[in-house]
Amino acid sequence: MTHSLIVRGAPQEYVCQDGAWATLPEHLIKRNLHKLLFIHGTRSLKAATKYLPDLTSFDLVNVHYGGECCDEKVAELRTRFVQENCEAILAVGGGKIADLAKQIGHQLQVPVLILPTLAATCAAYTPLSVMYNQDGSMDRYDIFPEAIALTLIEPSVLLESPIDYMIAGIGDTLAKWYEGDAIIHQLATVPVEVQVAHFAAKKCQENLLAYGTKAIDAMKKGELTTEFITVVETNILLAGMVGGFGDEYGRTAAAHSIHDALTILPQSHHQLHGNKVAYGILVQLMLEHNPTEIKALLPFYQKMNLPMSLHDMDMVLTQKEYQAVAKRATIAEESIHLLAEEMTAEKVITAMQELETMMQA
Template sequence: MEQTIVVRGTPQTYICHQGAWADLEKELLQREIKKVFVLKGKKSWSVAKNFFPTFEKVEAEFSYYGGEASDELCDQFVPKIEQENYQAIISVGGGKNTDLAKAIAAKVKLPVIILPTLAATCAANSGLSVIYTQTGEMKRVDLFPNANTLVLIDPNVILDSPKEMMIAGIGDTLAKWYEGSAILDQIEEKNVELEVAYFAAKKCQENLFKYSDAALKSMEEKELSTAFTKVVETNILLAGMVGGFADDYGRCAGAHSIHDALTILPQSHKQLHGNKVAYGIIVQLAIENKWTEIKKLIPFYQKMELPLCLKDMGMILSKEEIEKIAAKASQPHETIHYLPQKITAPLITTAINEVETYFN
């Protein structure tokens, strides 16, 4: 794999501390932004509205984002934003809200400002959007030429988010090491960008192993802690830096291809993104014949209640459905081909079946 690396390392400005959202209007005015369009969620807004500041000099319109990061919703919002002469798009919510906001901002060529309410993905940090169909099937990844303008993280907001979303974020972020290292270990002479990505990927794994248990206890007790903030920033900042600095050399490999393939099955849509990615890690390791590494992960997965197999996700699939997943995951454009193994649909089918046999 030889290609030019384009670094999309971090947002233009990243701020994480208690009360960070209170500085939003000041940050907008510093950028001469006085009229904004705010995309919000539904459940998340019930908590977020208590932290969102009241503007004195900035005009804002609020709208529910629509529930999916899709081309249809993007095209629905674009004309209104252009007609009303908004100066920035603000996302207040989770990953799909954020991905939609970034996609809209890229089309209308406006700054995008992100206030995460979850730490379930690195969407707030990454300069890309994962686009889905209206029915939840993954379509493609769009890369953008401009970095996110501003990310404001208040750990207190995320402390009130559902614990299962944080667990899913842990699963998604753990993949940064297993996917990133699988690609980067193939490169003997790494340039500085790849060294940064490798460090960030390893640090993701180390931080999650060290702090995840205490972070989840903080959520249960509603008490902010260093461990909690560490995991929040690992899931958002560090995770985004892996693909941000390594580009395709560090973004996705086998685990995300398995996730993407699962989305073609309607029964997978009730599963969180990070849970499907966590399962994808296990399948990828089976493809790589790294069963010792799988065994090392079992206690962590069990403690985090992450799925080790399809059965753990309540997915009892037929032979034909497994073969359908394998065929989708092995398509030529899929990132699973960044693994050193020669990837075929039968190889993926075998790995999936081996995982199911081992854990059942």
């Protein structure tokens, strides 16, 4: 493999500590920012309000948004930004709001500040946006040359976030190891940057297997524990480092291709991103002829209530739907082709169906 290798290691500034959000005014002042397009969801703003500092000395243009991160919405909010003479974008919410903000920020070349209310993806850390179509199907992901200006993580906000989203984040982050290792393992010589990505990917797996269940227990009890914060930073910082340092060698492989393909089915849209990726890990392992690792992961999946099959996601596919998903998973630009073995739609169908049989045995 001879992909380009560009390090996009981290946001310009990253803070994760109790009281981090209270420092937001200081960060705005030192950046000389006064008027911001404030993008947030209805639920995310409700969760965030008691932790947000007094921002009355700043001019905020409020945008409530809870739809897809799509080109149409980017164009609309880009126009709004210009009309209102804003200087920067402040995003409070989950991954799609963060990705929306980053896409607008890139197009307008303005700073983006992100305060995540979920630890379901590494979107608050990475300079890329996953773009969807208006119908909820995945379109593409765009990588930007600009880093996020500021990522402020308030652990208490995430402690109170929906547990299902944290679990989905664990599923998404677990894929960093299985996808990254499958690609990096093929390299005869591993550049230092990719070594960093490989280390971060392994730490993702180790941290999640060691502390994942403890983090969920902490959320249920409302206790801000070291294990909880470790998992939060694993889902956001460590996960972001894998692609940030590894670039195409550390971003995605088959697990995310399976996720992308499932989004063409409307019955998959109620499933969180990380759940579909977690299922995709098992399909990837089946494609790699590694049922032993699947069996080793199953106890963790069961404890975390991660889906182990289509059946677990309440999805029963017709043969026509299997064919459509497999065809979408193996389009030329999909990362499934980064696996060592040549991938075809037929192999994907076989792997998915064999996994269903294995899980129902």
